[in-house]
Amino acid sequence: MSANYEGVLLGMGNPLLDISSVVDEAFLNKYDVKLNNAILAEDKHKPMYDELASNYNVEYIAGGATQNSIRVAQWMLQIPGATSYMGCIGKDKFGEEMKKKSTAGGVNVHYYEVDEPTGTCAVCVVGGERSLIANLSAANCYKSEHLKRPENWALVEKAKFIYIAGFFLTVSVDSILLVAEHAVAKNKVFAMNLSAPFICEFFRDAQEKTLPYCDYVFGNETEAKIFSKVRGWETESIEEIALKISALPKASGTHKRVTVITQGADPTVVAEDGKVTTFPVILLPKEKLIDTNGAGDSFVGGFLSQLVKEKSIADCVKAGHYAANVVIQRSGCTFPEKPDFE
Template sequence: MEYEGILLGMGNPLLDISAVVDQEFLNKFDIKLNNAILAEEKHLSMYDEMASNYNVEYIAGGATQNSIRVAQWMLQIPGATSYMGSIGKDKYGEEMKKNAKEAGVNVHYYEDDSPTGTCAVCVVGGERSLIANLSAANCYKSDHLKRPENWALVEKAKYIYIAGFFLTVSPDSIMLVAEHAAAKNKIFTTNLSAPFICEFFKDVQDKVFPYADIVFGNETEARTFSRVHGWETENVEEIALKISQLPKVNETRKRITVITQGGDPVVVAEDGKVKLFPVILLPKEKLVDTNGAGDAFVGGFLSQLVQEKPIEDCVKAGCYAANVIIQRSGCTYPEKPDFK
């Protein structure tokens, strides 16, 4: 099987500025744990404050880019994955390029005049909160996607993953790729990504969903999605089933919904049935940082999906990757996976 460029991701490349902070810092900037939000005016000074007062690490991030990097690491096949998004022409952008190259991902960044996007990762007691200042990441244009050398990545890919965060940036790019995937019978996957996406970007999300063959998410996002759609249920299994049964453009395959629930079993809804898969439980003292756990799960899952492995193996690989990542700072991993 030809693996070069088999998996393509598009999203918001952000440089994670990650630090263990204290509750006082969270209170000062009105930040809730286990949340993901876009930076507002009140958050803009926090990036410098973090760098000045805490032990900060810089890690190439952004949800989709994390998942693609993890899939690449799990596959260990150079150039199996590609990625597009927008960065700035600055030192953070250079850092991002270096990081991606080292990870073995074939990146085609659009380079904008605004600064490279950053994401503050505030860690307290192993739990994290994300505050993204999109900046250059917010400037991606479908014109970049349409350039022959970039569209060639779309044509080469058999599997495509675009997390919901990209809905806030370039919905027209998502639609171009989603329509291509449906027309060519490729597998298009997406993610609920965050409660605010389900709430404030419902209309664009509803446009993209008919093209989705696999939808990922976590239990909080699933419950928000349910409430926004007036489903009047908090039951994650029921919600996963309902998402899997939403109208679909490409009817040659049924949609699969995959919902993670932290330490609780992963919910998979497919073809009118729900299956639960246990996760690898980690003793609290081994938990370093939950940042990137969901992204890593998706990356692990996709690494097996592109090899046409059964869903059970995909979930197992997702759980393995998430388990590795939460024992490290940021979305980082050892040199080689030991997934069996």
């Protein structure tokens, strides 16, 4: 049974080591950081990493949006080697840490290793809500040459489902297009994530190039509203935006496009075939919420774990809600040894 799941799901993205800590409002203000946002570090943010490491009780967790989703899907599947992942890390202790963490989870990782520091992401948590400031470093150095090497392209050939977070649009659009075109040519399923308001706003051109290939588009309500605003759609209705995204032009007619928008504690919206369905999430009492870091990534990981088994959309969403619910009750994108998802 497990043989046909070998390498079924491939992810490509920015592997980042999360430097996670509970901070206070003053810390956020000092670095001009807003909660529930995800941004790339500017010069003004650079001192933040040392300050976190020296003055706060930090945890180091293997992160990066796509890698989180792949690790969660792998955990949900419990079939070693069902998932694989590519991205760029540095030849340093953070890179070693990353290899240990991802391999321990059963993911088949093929990192491109360069002489730059491994990328990090400051995860600032206040009242359970998170803000992400990514310093890509090595993650920014991924090149399609690595992807084209026979041992790496073999992962693409083997995969039936491919997932890439929108964050990778800032790094290697040509790598994304190579994989997306392969997916269309071979009738595979290709999925992406809106990932962050800044991606929808400032990387719109790159996003436009890849959207036609997307069979599944994931995102949250904030990203969806920015996506709509940038396109002059003049609507903030998540259901309407999800429908419009599903109806955007598609490179192949083999699969219809399904758009899945999460809204925190509010119901998840799914649009396909001109129809919208909403799915309530598992409610969590506020005192059980530890931190929302990785909530969206875990949702996608849970969703994909059932999609590769060709389960119904309802089952995929249910698994997404389950995984996100587990992860937000823990620090960072971490989970117990085994899922108890039925």
